Amino acid sequence: MAKQLYWEDVKEGDEVTPLPKVATRQMMVKWAGASGDFNPLHYDDSFAEAQGVGKPIVHGALKRQWLVNLMTTWMGDEGTLKKFSCLYRVMDHPRLMKTTSEPHDGPTWWCKGKVIKKYVEGDAHLVDCDIRIENGKGEVTTPGTATVILPSRG
Amino acid sequence: MLPEEITKFIGQSTGGIRVMEVEKGSIRRFAESVDDPNLLYCDEEYARNSKYGSIISVPGFFGWPAKGVRAGGQMGGIPELNAALAKNGFGRVLDGGMEYEFFCPVRAGDTLAATSFIKDITEVEGRTGKMAIMITETTYLNQNGDLVARARGTSIRR
Numbered sequence: 001m002a003k004q005l006y007w008e009d010v011k012e013g014d015e016v017t018p019l020p021k022v023a024t025r026q027m028m029v030k031w032a033g034a035s036g037d038f039n040p041l042h043y044d045d046s047f048a049e050a051q052g053v054g055k056p057i058v059h060g061a062l063k064r065q066w067l068v069n070l071m072t073t074w075m076g077d078e079g080t081l082k083k084f085s086c087l088y089r090v091m092d093h094p095r096l097m098k099t100t101s102e103p104h105d106g107p108t109w110w111c112k113g114k115v116i117k118k119y120v121e122g123d124a125h126l127v128d129c130d131i132r133i134e135n136g137k138g139e140v141t142t143p144g145t146a147t148v149i150l151p152s153r154g
Numbered sequence: 155m156l157p158e159e160i161t162k163f164i165g166q167s168t169g170g171i172r173v174m175e176v177e178k179g180s181i182r183r184f185a186e187s188v189d190d191p192n193l194l195y196c197d198e199e200y201a202r203n204s205k206y207g208s209i210i211s212v213p214g215f216f217g218w219p220a221k222g223v224r225a226g227g228q229m230g231g232i233p234e235l236n237a238a239l240a241k242n243g244f245g246r247v248l249d250g251g252m253e254y255e256f257f258c259p260v261r262a263g264d265t266l267a268a269t270s271f272i273k274d275i276t277e278v279e280g281r282t283g284k285m286a287i288m289i290t291e292t293t294y295l296n297q298n299g300d301l302v303a304r305a306r307g308t309s310i311r312r
């Protein structure tokens with residue numbers, strides 16, 4: 001695991017370490033099983049079309065968890081995710097599968113963030129970030145915010 | 155203006171307490187499904203040596219299934235509200251977003267009690283026509299009665 005991040009190491013304006021993700025039809029299936037959300041919007045072509053989204057789309061909640069992953073990786077085991085929010089503003093479509101485990105070539109999504117404020121409240125050393133997912137074209141599909149508590153060197 | 159048969163549900167509970175067991179295997183499957191390799195969610199020894207002392211859940215995973223089962227055995231949501239929305243041309247559903255505030259860790263083996271209510275339903279004009287935006291607030295308590303998290307979910311009906 002990466003070196004632990006301390007509150008003193010962070011400055012306003014810093015970038016959160018970017019995290020790449022690839023959405024595939026197979027990931028949609030894994031997510032459905034893991035979350036219990038069996039909405040055919042995410043795997044059935046004709047249902048997705050009837051709902052007006054074209055092809056099956058990536059679950060918003062799955063993208064949310066990508067962004068949670070962005071923050072938990074950056075904050076390290078000693079950090080704590082305190083607040084989180086995101087909007088599923090633009091739809092994302094997953095890559096189709098080429099083999100039983102590999103997808104076809106296609107976009108990579110990037111989870112990114114920027115530190116906008118660092119402050120102390122009581123004993124807690126906090127950092128507020130703006131976060132986002134950019135699709136293969138660099139468009140922001142899922143904007144959000146996150147607040148983490150980081151350990152302090154004292 | 156949304157009709158009263160929809161707006162009357164504002165402030166109403168979505169029905170009972172949803173009991174959710176947070177199982178070790180479910181946590182692992184959830185983390186794997188989004189390609190999150192964090193050992194805190196799956197490695198007993200690693201988690202034992204961490205500040206948590208045991209395997210924790212991924213923040214945002216409160217047990218399977220994600221929407222929980224209502225006290226009467228049905229899945230989440232209020233059937234009469236969904237019917238009223240469908241009748242008024244808001245039958246299609248898209249997930250709009252989520253907010254969380256976390257108060258203490260959720261651990262493998264926890265049993266959570268989730269209660270939700272409809273915070274607001276408003277009508278907006280979107281690119282594809284009129285939409286109803288529904289906000290549901292959920293409170294999660296663990297088996298000790300500790301407040302674990304609050305969630306505010308946005309659902310887009312169109």
